[in-house]
Amino acid sequence: MQPFAFLHLTDPHAVPPGETLIGQDTNARLEAAIAAIAARHAPGGDMPVAFAVITGDLTRDGEPAAYARLATLLSGLPCPAHLMMGNHDNRIAFADAFPLAPRDPAGFVQHAFATPAGRCILLDTLEQGAPHGTLCAQRLGWLADRLAEDDGPVLLFLHHPPMPVGIPGMDVIALRDPQALWAVLAPHAARIRHIFHGHLHRPIAGNWHGIPISSLRGTAFEVRMQGGAPLVEPQAPADYGYVRVDADGIIIHTERVPLLA
Ligand SMILES: [Fe+2]
Numbered sequence: 001m002q003p004f005a006f007l008h009l010t011d012p013h014a015v016p017p018g019e020t021l022i023g024q025d026t027n028a029r030l031e032a033a034i035a036a037i038a039a040r041h042a043p044g045g046d047m048p049v050a051f052a053v054i055t056g057d058l059t060r061d062g063e064p065a066a067y068a069r070l071a072t073l074l075s076g077l078p079c080p081a082h083l084m085m086g087n088h089d090n091r092i093a094f095a096d097a098f099p100l101a102p103r104d105p106a107g108f109v110q111h112a113f114a115t116p117a118g119r120c121i122l123l124d125t126l127e128q129g130a131p132h133g134t135l136c137a138q139r140l141g142w143l144a145d146r147l148a149e150d151d152g153p154v155l156l157f158l159h160h161p162p163m164p165v166g167i168p169g170m171d172v173i174a175l176r177d178p179q180a181l182w183a184v185l186a187p188h189a190a191r192i193r194h195i196f197h198g199h200l201h202r203p204i205a206g207n208w209h210g211i212p213i214s215s216l217r218g219t220a221f222e223v224r225m226q227g228g229a230p231l232v233e234p235q236a237p238a239d240y241g242y243v244r245v246d247a248d249g250i251i252i253h254t255e256r257v258p259l260l261a
Pocket residue numbers: 011013057086088199200201
């Protein structure tokens with residue numbers, strides 16, 4: 001296969017215009033990321049990409065005005081964006097702002113699409129009103145059906161990490177019952193090339209049951225690496241992932257975003 005590239009963005013936490021999150025204009029931080037991406041990754045540029053996946057927490061708290069602003073900001077991307085749900089999202093407000101966004105038959109914001117690198121499968125772990133993640137039997141059934149459709153490589157995306165990372169305040173709001181997810185994935189583990197997640201607001205890489213897994217700080221803020229309650233660094237620079245895939249492997253550049261003047 002020819003080398004193929006896409007972007008991983010996460011946790012933009014867009015706010016209604018004029019508002020802030022932890023004293024930060026998260027819309028401006030996302031705007032800076034999009035400007036950097038447009039300058040670097042447009043078609044014909046030196047590192048073009050086919051699409052972006054944004055792994056949830058699209059907004060601060062599911063506000064319709066935040067989704068509307070997000071839609072405007074995302075129009076500056078030089079590629080299509082696949083949007084996912086995080087615990088700070090609201091499916092109804094999201095659907096109003098993004099009526100063409102794919103959903104599964106039960107209404108969860110889950111879909112799958114083919115790429116030269118394998119099939120991307122995007123999961124919806126939102127349990128509305130809860131900070132932790134959930135994959136109910138219905139959503140896991142949808143995933144099992146997708147995995148049964150072919151035997152090719154898979155890139156899996158979900159907002160909540162399926163494993164603890166050693167930050168207690170974040171580990172208590174990870175994906176609940178990750179064993180149920182693993183039960184679905186295990187028969188296909190050899191062809192799941194990578195798992196991408198968000199939620200932690202940290203650049204993290206490792207593996208889960210042997211499957212490579214990674215996340216990013218995202219564009220809104222950083223969570224400190226320390227015990228106890230999560231503490232945030234709202235002024236840490238935004239980042240995004242440039243994901244390059246070829247036949248032999250996957251490389252992810254975690255790129256820091258300069259803030260706009
Ligand atoms: Fe978040």
